[in-house]
Amino acid sequence: ANLADGLANLADGLEQAGYAVSRAATGEEAIRICAESPPDLVIMDVCLPGLSGVETAKKIRQTSKTPALFLSAHDTEDLVKEAVADGGLGYLVKPVRLNQLLTSVKAALARAADIEALETTEEQLLVALKGDRNVGIATGILMERHRLTAAEAFETLRGGARARQRKLGEVAAEIVAAGETLSLPKSRK
Template structure:
């Protein structure tokens, strides 16, 4: 099934270009708007996998819209902007954006940014499903991130490969991602050992 996307960009030409590029790459653009408040409503109604939000929009800016969408955990959020200042990037991250793209962007930059946002959202949902409290989620996230770093450094894995290995190992051992992460950090399991097979 194709990944479902809502686009919120107030410049019609950029919105059309985004839509055409995403459709050519096999994504399903299920909704589009030029307003931030409408974007939040579209995400609530259509429940897409990804919302692409421009920072500067009428009604509600992209950061405020991202905050609402992220709080409801409805979809992954990718922020588009013409500015690359560090404080704006930090604001986007704090608002729940999982990836960031500076305009004008190339097609070769769009799809990796989309996939990063989707991958991070998938990770967060998987971790959320396994944990109860916010403290557990935060601790699990920190442990999994540390374990991913170890796997990336020591086993030449990408971030996605490392996360997938942790998840698969947790399923194979009927454990939790947190437990596998702790074992990776302790050095008691690795992709070279039988536990991940």
């Protein structure tokens, strides 16, 4: 009862800090709750009745991309590696104080937002590279000339299009044309 009271107190503390909290006693219940209304973050005890917390978080992540923060009475290296490999954004060893949990929640939410932004940029980059040949070529030109990664070059191209209030494809076509002009061999007389 002491452990359950401690977890209930942490949940109450999260609510008092302004977070919406849903509670689940089993992995199956957590999966059902998350399927109905995907949360921004799952805080999961590693040891749950039925499915383990790591397995539960893995199943939740497959359907909703919801990241997890794990709590455990154990900090064995294998357990931590397994939790992090399956999308865990943090791992706290019990007993956990509320201020520790709040700090970890803030950090996990910030990291999740960063990951989501990177995934979105990557998806946009892939769509643009597949959908418009000039965008791909212009991205390559920017990468080569300015020593940028593909994502950085694409963001530079996209930022330039926004700044000029022009379509991405138009700006890309100009860069390609300029690149071809600069690459023309000198005529011989």
